[in-house]
Amino acid sequence: MSAPRQEGLPSSRPVLRSYALPLAAFAGGWALMMLEILGGRLMAPQYGYSVYQWGAVIGVVLGFMAAGYWKGGSVGDGPDAIPVLRGVLLAAAAWAALTPWLGPAALERTAPADPQVGSLAGAALLLGVPSFALAMVSPICAGRIAAAGRASAAGRVYAVGTLGSIGGTFFAAFFAIPTIGVSAGYAVAAAVLAAACALVPGGRAYAAGALVLALGALGAVHNEGRGFALYRETPHNTIWVRETTEEVRLHLNLLWATQSRLRKDGGPTGLYYDVFPAGPALADGARTLVLGVAGGVGPMNIRRAWPESDVLGVELDPDVVAVAREKFGLRGVRVAVSDARRFVAADRETHDLIVVDLYNGATIPFFTATREFFALLERKLDRGGVVMMNVASPADHDILIGPLAATLKAAFPSVFVSDVGGGNYFLIATKEERTAAELLARLDRAPPAARDATRRLAWSLVPADTAGQPVLTDDRSDIDLRSIIALYGE
Structure with missing residues (x-):
């Protein structure tokens, strides 16, 4: 059969x-x-x-x-x-x-x-x-x-x-x-x-x-990329560049968010990275580490205001670095292509100022906003050093600023906060215990090239309120949800 x-x-x-x-x-x-x-x-x-x-x-x-x-x-x-x-x-x-x-x-x-x-x-x-x-x-x-x-x-x-x-x-x-x-x-x-x-x-x-x-x-x-001066897919990002006769803008993954803006006339953009040059005024030196380069506007602003400064940037995506050099004229800044946390853990240098400007789309990568990460930063600061962290929180200030300030306070003796406009806040942590008056006095002594930046930082600089706020750790962090609420509200 x-x-x-x-x-x-x-x-x-x-x-x-x-x-x-x-x-x-x-x-x-x-x-x-x-x-x-x-x-x-x-x-x-x-x-x-x-x-x-x-x-x-x-x-x-x-x-x-x-x-x-x-x-x-x-x-x-x-x-x-x-x-x-x-x-x-x-x-x-x-x-x-x-x-x-x-x-x-x-x-x-x-x-x-x-x-x-x-x-x-x-x-x-x-x-x-x-x-x-x-x-x-x-x-x-x-x-x-x-x-x-x-x-x-x-x-x-x-x-x-x-x-x-x-x-x-x-x-x-x-x-x-x-x-x-x-x-x-x-x-x-x-x-x-x-x-x-x-x-x-x-x-x-x-x-x-x-x-x-x-x-x-x-x-x-x-x-793909129609209407943009540059479009590129990478393992880490979708990169778009918008360019007009007046300015160049960089967008990473989110079209509604601008990672870098450069005015072709060299003028201020009104965005938070105009305030980066205030950072060295708070520290005892100008050796600066910038975690998160994007288009490089912030690091270049520091170099222009502090010509003798040594600025090292860390950027995860080599294609973003290439775009920064090609479209934003990034120069005068050393750049290491690496994950920020991995770089800090292996870094043999010490720094006077560490700028943290790390976002993955709309959220801060959780492992760059924990007690363990901030402890790494504290060890990489020289005496008199300062950490300055950008936090975007336009819709709900309290949901994100408080926990991040408390987490910094777990690694640093003094933490301050300043509203720098546009829904952005800078958290400032110091290697040694400082008062707001001491920081304001330092900002007042900044060179003329950094004066606009120091005024924007100084006007609302106060000690951060960390009472009752949770400390974020590698083991437990809800920063994704907090970042979303901070940007969009409840």
């Missing part, structure tokens, strides 16, 4: 029958994880990078995957399994191909004021449909293989699909985003799904359609 013939798998192609469905599962897993990584990056201009944004992405994907697994398992037992498999692969390919065209505008128009709710809505909008569809692939493939009398092979389908997920994750994170960009990454995901369609019996027409869609997605590459 001959073996039963599996529905939708022609017996005239036994090799394809053996390998087609596991390979389709591999491609589905690959594409699914590519879309998850790319979706998180596509959401960043609206929602930034935070534990809430990535929590929303992962949670939404897993939720829709659970539904897709359930549905795929029930379909895989029926006679329509192969037609459904072709359909979900094509649907996911279409979604991937259209996302770079439609996704950014949809996110911009539907983003609510609350970034926590918005990140959930944005993740569902971008990732719900393809996560549900692609999660159906493995159980359908496993069901058809098991139906043909090879139950042991069904488990291998899930293993192969998981390997595809691993490959898609690494490909998106380590190659697609930094090398070919987000839009081209979506095109690759659609092309992978076109290949999966071709593997499925009767799927050649579907594959052709999916491939056309993938090629169409490549057209979105030409829209």
Whole structure:
């Protein structure tokens, strides 16, 4: 008696029958994880990078995957399994191909004021449909293989699909985003799904359609960076530069936030880094470490006001440093390309002033705002040294300033706060115990080139109120939530 013939798998192609469905599962897993990584990056201009944004992405994907697994398992037992498999692969390919065209505008128009709710809505909008569809692939493939009398092979389908997920994750994170960009990454995901369609019996027409869609997605590459003087994707950032006849602006990950602004006439920008030259006036020397260079406007302001100063900047992204030199004329400042905390831990120099201006999108990286990190800074200060930290808190001053001041106070004897305008505050911590009067006297003796900066720092300089405030640690920190409330309010 001959073996039963599996529905939708022609017996005239036994090799394809053996390998087609596991390979389709591999491609589905690959594409699914590519879309998850790319979706998180596509959401960043609206929602930034935070534990809430990535929590929303992962949670939404897993939720829709659970539904897709359930549905795929029930379909895989029926006679329509192969037609459904072709359909979900094509649907996911279409979604991937259209996302770079439609996704950014949809996110911009539907983003609510609350970034926590918005990140959930944005993740569902971008990732719900393809996560549900692609999660159906493995159980359908496993069901058809098991139906043909090879139950042991069904488990291998899930293993192969998981390997595809691993490959898609690494490909998106380590190659697609930094090398070919987000839009081209979506095109690759659609092309992978076109290949999966071709593997499925009767799927050649579907594959052709999916491939056309993938090629169409490549057209979105030409829209990336339109209207900007520079656009670049890196492993760490999406970089945009706006340039007019009057000024140059740098945006990292968030289009609504300006990381650096440079007036071409050399005048003040009105932003917080105009106040950086006040820092050396507070310390006993001008050896300055700036953590967070961005366009380099702040470090260059220090060098102009204090020509004899030695300024060392630390910036995580080498492409940001290149843009700072190319578009903002960064010069006269030594720059180390490194993670700020890792650099401070290994740094053999001591400094008179350490400026902390570290943001990842809308939030301060939690590990650069803890008692342990500030203790590292304290050890890197020479006698008479000062730490000056920028904190953006326009909507809610108390939610962020108090805990950060208390955390600094756990490592330094004196901590002060000053409103420098535009919703930005400077927290100032001193190596030795100081009074506000002593700091104001130092600011009053600053050279003329730093006088505007010292006036902006001095007018509201007071000791920070740390009573009852929590101390943030490496083990426990809610700074992501506090940063969001500080920027957006409740």
